[in-house]
Structure formats: structure tokens, C-alpha cells
Amino acid sequence: MAEKSQKKSPLSDVKGHIGALSTGFKYLIDPHRITLDYPAEVMELPSNYRGFFRLIDEKCIGCSLCEIVCPSNAIVMTQLPVAQPAQDATRPPPKFKKRPLVDWGMCIFCYFCVDVCPTEAFEPSQVHDISYFKESDYRPTFDAFLKLPESPFKGSKKVVPKVDEKKGIRYEEKVNKN
Amino acid sequence: MMDFLNLIPVTWLPLLESVFYALVFPGFIAILLLAFFIIWFERKAAARVQMRYGPLWVSKRTGGIAQLLADMIRFSFQEFIVPEGADLIPFVFLPGFLLAFSVLPTLFIPIGPYYSHIFPAGYTLLLSVAFTLVIPVYLVVLGWAADNKFSFIGALREAYLLISYEVPFILAIASAFLLYGTLNLVEVVTIQERSLPGIILNPVAALVFLIAVIRATGRGPYDIVEADSELVFGPYVEYSSLMFGFVMGVPYIELYSYSLLFSVLFLGGWAPITGVGFLGGLIIPGIVTFVKAVIVMCALVFLRGVYPRYKLDKAVRAGWSWVFYLALIALLLSAFMSRVL
Amino acid sequence: MTQEIKTIPFTYEALSQLKMSEGVLELQIGPAHAGSGHMRIVAWVEGDTVVKVDPDIGFVHRGVEKLSEDRIYIKAIPMVERPSLVDTVNANLGYVMALERLLGIEPPPRAQYIRVITAEISRIMSHLYGIAIYGIFMGSSTVFMWAMADREPFIDLLQELTGARITYSHIIPGGVRWDLPKDFAENAEIALKYLENRTKDYEKVWINNPVVVARSMGVGKLSAEGAIRLGVVGPNLRASGVKYDIRKEEPYAAYEEFDFEVPTFKEGDSYSRLLQRVEEIKQSIHIIRQALKRLPDGKIIYEDYYKRMSPLMKKIYDEKGRVKFTLMLTSLSPPKGEAVSRVEGGRGEMFYYLVSDGGKAPYRFRVVTPSFRNLPFFTHVMPGHKLADIPVIYGRIDYFPPRPIDDGLFEPDPRYLVAPS
Numbered sequence: 001m002a003e004k005s006q007k008k009s010p011l012s013d014v015k016g017h018i019g020a021l022s023t024g025f026k027y028l029i030d031p032h033r034i035t036l037d038y039p040a041e042v043m044e045l046p047s048n049y050r051g052f053f054r055l056i057d058e059k060c061i062g063c064s065l066c067e068i069v070c071p072s073n074a075i076v077m078t079q080l081p082v083a084q085p086a087q088d089a090t091r092p093p094p095k096f097k098k099r100p101l102v103d104w105g106m107c108i109f110c111y112f113c114v115d116v117c118p119t120e121a122f123e124p125s126q127v128h129d130i131s132y133f134k135e136s137d138y139r140p141t142f143d144a145f146l147k148l149p150e151s152p153f154k155g156s157k158k159v160v161p162k163v164d165e166k167k168g169i170r171y172e173e174k175v176n177k178n
Numbered sequence: 179m180m181d182f183l184n185l186i187p188v189t190w191l192p193l194l195e196s197v198f199y200a201l202v203f204p205g206f207i208a209i210l211l212l213a214f215f216i217i218w219f220e221r222k223a224a225a226r227v228q229m230r231y232g233p234l235w236v237s238k239r240t241g242g243i244a245q246l247l248a249d250m251i252r253f254s255f256q257e258f259i260v261p262e263g264a265d266l267i268p269f270v271f272l273p274g275f276l277l278a279f280s281v282l283p284t285l286f287i288p289i290g291p292y293y294s295h296i297f298p299a300g301y302t303l304l305l306s307v308a309f310t311l312v313i314p315v316y317l318v319v320l321g322w323a324a325d326n327k328f329s330f331i332g333a334l335r336e337a338y339l340l341i342s343y344e345v346p347f348i349l350a351i352a353s354a355f356l357l358y359g360t361l362n363l364v365e366v367v368t369i370q371e372r373s374l375p376g377i378i379l380n381p382v383a384a385l386v387f388l389i390a391v392i393r394a395t396g397r398g399p400y401d402i403v404e405a406d407s408e409l410v411f412g413p414y415v416e417y418s419s420l421m422f423g424f425v426m427g428v429p430y431i432e433l434y435s436y437s438l439l440f441s442v443l444f445l446g447g448w449a450p451i452t453g454v455g456f457l458g459g460l461i462i463p464g465i466v467t468f469v470k471a472v473i474v475m476c477a478l479v480f481l482r483g484v485y486p487r488y489k490l491d492k493a494v495r496a497g498w499s500w501v502f503y504l505a506l507i508a509l510l511l512s513a514f515m516s517r518v519l
Numbered sequence: 520m521t522q523e524i525k526t527i528p529f530t531y532e533a534l535s536q537l538k539m540s541e542g543v544l545e546l547q548i549g550p551a552h553a554g555s556g557h558m559r560i561v562a563w564v565e566g567d568t569v570v571k572v573d574p575d576i577g578f579v580h581r582g583v584e585k586l587s588e589d590r591i592y593i594k595a596i597p598m599v600e601r602p603s604l605v606d607t608v609n610a611n612l613g614y615v616m617a618l619e620r621l622l623g624i625e626p627p628p629r630a631q632y633i634r635v636i637t638a639e640i641s642r643i644m645s646h647l648y649g650i651a652i653y654g655i656f657m658g659s660s661t662v663f664m665w666a667m668a669d670r671e672p673f674i675d676l677l678q679e680l681t682g683a684r685i686t687y688s689h690i691i692p693g694g695v696r697w698d699l700p701k702d703f704a705e706n707a708e709i710a711l712k713y714l715e716n717r718t719k720d721y722e723k724v725w726i727n728n729p730v731v732v733a734r735s736m737g738v739g740k741l742s743a744e745g746a747i748r749l750g751v752v753g754p755n756l757r758a759s760g761v762k763y764d765i766r767k768e769e770p771y772a773a774y775e776e777f778d779f780e781v782p783t784f785k786e787g788d789s790y791s792r793l794l795q796r797v798e799e800i801k802q803s804i805h806i807i808r809q810a811l812k813r814l815p816d817g818k819i820i821y822e823d824y825y826k827r828m829s830p831l832m833k834k835i836y837d838e839k840g841r842v843k844f845t846l847m848l849t850s851l852s853p854p855k856g857e858a859v860s861r862v863e864g865g866r867g868e869m870f871y872y873l874v875s876d877g878g879k880a881p882y883r884f885r886v887v888t889p890s891f892r893n894l895p896f897f898t899h900v901m902p903g904h905k906l907a908d909i910p911v912i913y914g915r916i917d918y919f920p921p922r923p924i925d926d927g928l929f930e931p932d933p934r935y936l937v938a939p940s
Contacts, residue, residue, distance in 0.1 A: 024484035033229055065846070069591075071593075108686070111682070115843050120835070168229070169668075169675075229664055230664060410553055486728070
């Protein structure tokens with residue numbers, strides 16, 4: 001459809017000015033603010049939010065698929081020593097196991113690794129706003145990688161954003177059941 | 179307070195009152211406090227329209243009003259950088275001149291009927307308007323002094339706009355003069371007390387005056403000189419540290435002078451209140467005038483949240499076409515109304 | 520001012536010997552400038568009139584094409600999304616479509632519908648972003664804040680679906696990764712109704728604002744023939760009167776089952792481009808509503824890939840609607856050949872060309888982004904306008920910095936050039 005944008009007459013100019021000013025004034029009286037008082041108020045993210053994750057050591061089989069599929073080459077498989085297991089008659093016990101280590105500075109949280117793991121050995125969480133002081137902290141040790149990350153804003157008020165048709169985004173406080 | 183005043187020799191009284199007028203209210207200290215308020219108000223008003231909070235963090239319980247103080251403290255710790263090719267004396271000293279000249283018109287605008295005891299009140303309208311017209315010339319020199327292509331273009335824009343919008347401004351003042359028949363601002367308010375406020379007598383002149391004020395201070399759709407997205411901040415781009423605070427505050431002080439003039443000329447000044455003596459003749463009517471001026475300022479800075487920026491050639495053309503015609507209509511309307519008054 | 524001019528070819532050698540007349544100021548509207556985005560615009564101005572504009576691109580060149588030659592096919596999915604951050608789903612979709620054509624597979628219908636829904640939401644977000652930067656370039660931060668705030672309900676919608684805010688990596692060869700949650704349809708309806716309510720406010724404050732009309736009507740006019748000759752794509756092309764939309768010309772991903780119009784405008788100036796984007800947002804809302812109503816049931820991943828999943832993966836798919844990657848996806852080796860896919864992104868046509876030599880990584884991967892195609896238009900239309908029109912025209916092309924450099928030969932506007940002596 002070809003529409004012509006009309007040449008506006010001076011009268012529609014005045015109408016335009018009045019319309020713009022009155023709308024601005026309406027918002028001056030009744031603003032629909034959507035700013036969050038972060039970090040005193042923290043948004044509650046949905047349960048499938050892609051945040052930091054941890055490894056479940058018992059489930060991992062060291063297949064290295066996560067290293068192969070990571071788009072930013074953030075996962076590196078490292079060899080770790082294994083405590084001597086019970087002897088199996090048919091084969092010698094392994095002395096080393098391969099486990100992934102993530103460099104959080106390179107990770108883009110695409111969750112390809114979580115989705116490719118055949119044993120579901122990664123456990124995700126919704127924590128995303130962790131920062132480190134030293135650059136070497138971006139590469140945690142294996143024991144740190146086995147623990148779920150803690151949100152740095154535990155004591156903040158949790159809010160849930162809801163979209164209202166007239167007023168836009170409203171924040172409701174999430175009632176903590178426990 | 180009256181006893182205190184009785185202790186002072188009578189000959190000193192006008193001098194002290196002049197000093198009070200110039201330094202405290204509505205002079206320098208009132209202007210500084212007002213600058214805090216109006217800059218905060220502009221940011222808050224723009225923020226409310228834009229669905230956010232504006233300055234809040236600095237003093238949470240009072241709505242962030244100490245934001246400008248925090249900014250000034252931060253500016254005073256920055257290094258003042260002078261560019262290598264800049265002309266040193268205009269670059270360093272002109273902001274101070276700008277500040278001084280933007281405060282000067284307030285000396286000639288009466289805020290109470292007691293004014294005539296302090297300053298000779300014969301030609302106050304002419305004097306205050308004359309002092310407001312000096313400022314843009316300094317701005318052009320400022321733009322040249324910074325040795326930066328963007329500030330040079332900004333200075334040229336200011337020169338174009340100055341020439342095209344001062345003519346309607348002077349015509350609006352002339353129509354006010356024609357309407358009241360006197361250049362004495364105290365008599366102007368007396369005439370408005372008798373009849374109606376100037377904005378009802380000659381609304382066209384008030385509109386042209388307001389448009390010229392918006393242009394002169396660079397608010398709302400006319401911040402062409404300091405256009406953010408084309409010339410990064412125009413003539414002021416090379417300033418840092420406290421000078422930056424100065425040049426940012428100067429348009430607001432100019433806005434205050436113009437608004438004070440507007441409230442005396444068109445809104446009736448201290449119209450319902452009148453009195454005698456220092457307190458009843460100056461302070462209380464002064465507060466009424468001051469509040470009217472502040473309301474005008476708040477309305478003008480609110481425009482920032484609603485309008486984008488005009489283009490230079492369209493603005494210059496508008497200044498010579500429809501704003502000029504409106505000013506001529508204002509002149510005719512004044513001539514007609516002065517017969518009635 | 521006007522002198523005899525010979526038209527010269529617009530090549531680097533010819534232009535570097537050009538001399539400008541006296542009184543022409545060379546301005547570097549550089550990358551660290553409030554009105555230039557992340558590229559440099561070198562503008563020659565005489566007084567207030569622009570004589571020549573030379574956009575200097577490449578500041579954010581990341582080498583996606585070369586990097587992908589070294590990585591397996593599936594690793595390129597997040598890479599392809601990053602260059603155009605406001606419109607990620609369409610970029611993702613284009614690459615995966617090319618890959619699927621090489622592999623010779625087709626996703627099931629439910630996956631196609633989900634792809635259409637996310638692509639249209641992404642288009643709405645891209646148009647809102649375009650309106651926002653148009654506002655800030657003209658000096659009104661109000662519309663900037665409003666349009667960015669109005670993207671939030673849609674970001675929240677897709678966050679419920681995929682778990683990320685902007686770079687979803689949702690589309691993989693064979694289908695999509697996550698299924699729609701239970702309350703997606705009602706949340707989407709609330710968000711769409713909210714946007715329709717806000718359109719009235721936008722009309723009053725922005726579209727009918729006399730200052731906006733004065734600044735953008737008649738500025739940057741481009742006729743239909745000029746648009747076709749310069750190779751302009753996307754909403755800029757349709758605002759000049761050419762009715763060309765890839766979703767209608769070569770329909771992909773279930774678009775032929777939907778009923779929508781392609782709006783065009785006659786004038787081709789900046790104001791029509793603004794109105795064009797508002798109209799396209801309305802059409803996108805219409806498409807999303809149709810898709811949500813007629814969503815088919817079924818799998819969201821290609822049947823063959825589902826059969827290869829282990830029992831644990833099938834259990835996770837049935838319970839949570841999340842697709843686990845089989846070993847096959849990490850070792851895709853399409854047969855030898857080449858494939859082309861064209862996708863209508865928010866800014867125009869995105870073009871993908873994949874050549875495979877049977878190995879694990881592509882032999883050659885070529886992307887042409889729409890912002891790059893719109894660049895000659897910017898260079899061609901600027902001379903003769905005022906300096907203040909640079910942000911207006913540049914902001915209205917709705918630009919996002921492109922990647923490799925291309926060579927173009929065309930006749931420059933001969934009004935202000937001095938013949939080389």
C-alpha cells in the first residue's frame with residue numbers, strides 16, 4: 001500500500017505542538033518508571049536462565065564433547081589424578097581422569113556444553129552477576145568448579161517483573177515461601 | 179530586624195540595601211541556590227517523562243537534590259586542560275565574564291515597590307535588555323578561542339541565530355514599551371496591578387518573548403548551538419573541571435534573568451502584594467516575583483523532554499518569517515491596547 | 520560554486536587525487552562521537568552544506584568469515600549472531616537455513632512456527648531500536664528511552680523461552696532448542712497489547728511532532744529507481760516505493776502460510792522511513808498473533824536426530840521440552856556443494872553463502888549484511904544537504920556497523936567536485 005505523508009498545514013502544526021506537550025505533561029504527572037533499584041532490589045530470573053554452572057563429578061565420564069562443542073574454546077579438559085579404585089580383574093585401574101575446566105572470562109553462556117553432555121553432568125544456576133578481582137580468578141580450580149556459585153546479592157529484595165497492558169513493566173515483590 | 183536597621187547610620191542604608199540586593203536576593207546567592215534547584219528539576223522532569231528516576235543516589239531521602247553539589251565537588255578535583263592551539267586569555271577568562279554578565283540584568287529588574295529607594299529606576303527596562311544582549315557576542319568569541327572545528331561551527335551557529343532572533347525579541351520589548359508607555363519597570367507593575375496582567379493584554383508579545391528566551395538560552399528545541407549529536411557540545415567542548423561547571427550553569431542563569439524580566443513585564447510582578455519598608459516593600463513582594471520566575475523557568479526546561487532539536491537553516495528561516503510576523507502583530511496589538519488602557 | 524565537472528569513477532585512486540575547493544572544512548565525525556555509532560564519517564562541509572561524505576567502516580571487524588573456516592559448523596551459530604546484536608534471530612536463522620540446505624534436511628512444522636514467532640519478535644525489537652537511535656540523533660532522549668524501554672517486554676518473553684536476553688542461539692540445524700513454555704501465548708498477547716497502546720503515545724510525541732516533521736520531511740529523498748540502482752535493501756527500499764520483501768518473494772520457514780501485507784511509501788524521505796518501520800511493527804504483531812493461534816503440535820527437532828537420542832536425552836525432551844545435542848551435531852559433515860540463503864532481517868536482506876568440501880568446517884562462508892548494502896546510499900544522498908542532516912539520514916538508515924569491505928563503482932553526485940588539475 002502506497003501512502004502519501006501529507007504536507008501538514010500550519011493548523012496541524014499547532015495541534016501537533018499541543019499534542020506533544022500534553023502527552024509529556026501526562027507522563028510528568030504519572031510516570032511509568034521501569035528502573036530497578038539495583039542492587040537493593042534484584043530481579044528474580046526464570047528457572048531456565050543461562051547463568052554460571054557447576055560440574056557433578058560422579059556423572060562426568062570425561063568424554064570431552066563439551067570441549068569439542070564450545071564455540072569460544074572456554075572449556076579445557078584437564079587430567080586429574082584418581083584415587084585408586086577397587087581392582088577390576090580384566091583391566092588395570094585408571095590412574096588419571098579427564099574433567100572439564102571452564103574459563104569464565106571466555107564463556108559466552110550459550111549452554112552448548114550443557115546440552116551436549118550425554119550424562120547431564122552440568123548443573124545450571126541463574127546466578128549471572130559475579131565479578132572477580134584478579135584475572136586469574138576467572139579460571140577456578142576444580143574444587144571451586146564443583147560448587148554452585150553464590151549470588152552476591154543474597155540479602156536483596158527479590159522482585160518479579162510483570163507486564164501490564166496499560167502501565168508497562170511493574171515489579172511485584174516475590175514472597176519468599178521459606 | 180527593624181531594631182538592627184535602626185542602629186545603622188541612615189546614610190549607609192541605601193548602600194547596604196544595594197549590596198543585599200546584588201549579593202543575596204535576588205542576586206548572587208539566590209542565583210546559586212536557584213541553579214542547584216533548576217538543574218535538578220530539569221533532570222528530574224526529563225526523567226519522569228522518560229520512564230526513569232533521574233538523580234537519586236546522592237541523597238536518596240530528598241530525591242537526589244544534592245546532585246549538583248556532588249558534581250561540583252567532582253569537577254573541582256579534575257585537571258583543567260587548555261588545548262595547545264587555544265587562545266589563552268579568552269579561553270580561560272571568558273567563562274567568568276559570561277557568568278558576570280549573565281547576572282548583571284537582575285540588578286536592574288525590580289522585585290518590589292521599595293526598589294526605587296535602592297537603584298534609580300528610570301530606565302530599568304532598557305538597561306536590563308541591553309545587558310542581556312551582550313552575552314551571545316562573548317559566546318562567539320568563546321567558540322573561536324578553543325581551536326576546535328566543532329566549537330568553531332558552534333560559534334558560527336550562535337552568530338546566525340543571534341542575528342535572526344534578536345529582532346523579534348527587541349520588537350516584543352518594544353511592544354511591551356508601547357503597551358505600558360513607560361520604561362520604568364516599577365510603573366509597569368503598577369499599571370498591571372490596576373488592570374490585567376500583561377500576558378492577557380498582549381499574549382502574542384508574551385509568546386514571542388518566550389520563543390526568543392528559549393533560543394537565547396538554548397533550551398528545548400533550540401539547543402542547536404550545543405547540539406549533542408552533531409557537534410559534541412559546541413563551543414564548550416574543550417572545557418573540563420570547574421570551567422565546565424561554569425559554562426554549563428551560565429545558560430540557566432541567563433534563563434533566570436530572562437524569566438525575572440518576563441514575570442515583571444507580563445505576569446504582573448508582585449501584583450497582589452504591596453507594602454512599604456524593607457521587609458514589606460522588598461522581601462515579601464520579592465518572593466512572589468521570584469516564585470513566578472521559577473515557575474516560568476520550570477515550564478521552559480520541561481521542553482527538553484518533549485522536543486528534539488531544530489535544524490539551523492529552518493530555525494533561522496523561522497526567525498525571519500513567522501516569528502517576525504508574530505512580533506509585528508504584537509506591535510500592532512500593543513498599539514491598539516494602549517489606546518484602551 | 521558550480522563549476523564544470525567531469526564525472527569520475529568512484530574508485531580509491533581517482534578520489535585520492537581529488538582536490539576540494541577553498542573554504543571546505545574537513546570534519547572527522549569520528550568513532551568517539553555522540554552521533555556516529557562505531558564508525559568514522561569524514562565529512563567535507565562548505566558553510567553548512569555537506570559537499571562529500573566518506574564513511575570509514577571496519578572498526579568492529581571481527582573476522583567471522585575467516586574464523587568459521589577453522590571451526591566445526593555448529594560453533595558458528597553464536598558467532599553469526601553477534602554482528603547484528605539487535606536482530607539476532609534472523610541472523611541465526613539465515614545461517615542455519617543455509618546449513619540445512621547443504622545437509623538436505625528440513626525441520627518439522629512446529630519448529631518452523633516457533634522460528635517465525637521468534638524472528639518476528641526480533642524484528643519488532645530491531646525496529647524499536649531504529650526508532651530509538653533516530654530519536655537520540657535528533658536530540659530527543661525521550662523517544663530513545665521509551666523505545667528501549669518498550670523492548671523490555673519482548674526481551675522478557677524470549678528470556679522465558681530461551682534463558683538469555685539478546686543472543687539466544689535458539690535455532691540449530693534440524694529445529695529449535697527449546698519448546699514454548701505453557702504461558703507463552705498469554706504473555707505474548709499482553710506484550711503485544713502493551714505495544715499497541717504505546718503506539719498512540721508515540722504518535723503524539725514523536726510522529727506528529729512538528730519539529731520531527733520539519734526536520735525529516737523532504738530530507739534524504741531517494742526515488743525508486745535510485746534505490747534499485749544503489750542496491751538498497753530492507754525498509755529503506757520499501758519506503759522508496761519498491762515492494763520487495765523476501766518473505767513474499769522467496770518464502771522461507773512457514774511464511775507462506777501467513778497472511779500479511781508489505782507496506783510501501785511513495786516519497787522515500789526520512790519521514791517515510793520512520794512511518795515504514797511503524798507500519799512494519801504492526802504487520803509483525805499481526806503475524807505473531809496468527810502463528811500463536813495456529814501453532815501445530817509435534818516435535819521441535821528433525822525426526823532423524825530425535826531417533827539418535829539416548830533414552831536419557833529423550834526423557835529430558837519429553838519432560839522439559841529441551842533438545843539435547845546428539846553426537847551428530849558436533850560432527851556435521853555435509854556433502855560437497857554450496858548453498859545460499861536469504862533472510863529478511865529487521866534492517867534488510869541478509870545473505871549467506873556456504874561452501875562445503877565434505878569436511879567438518881566450511882570451506883568458505885560469506886555473509887553480506889544489510890547495513891553494508893545501505894552504505895552507498897548514504898554516500899550518494901548526502902551532498903547538498905546540511906550538516907545537521909547527517910545524523911538524521913544516517914540514523915534513519917538504521918545502521919549497524921558491517922564487516923568486510925566491498926568495492927562499488929557508481930557515478931557520484933557531480934555538483935561540488937572540482938576536476939583534478
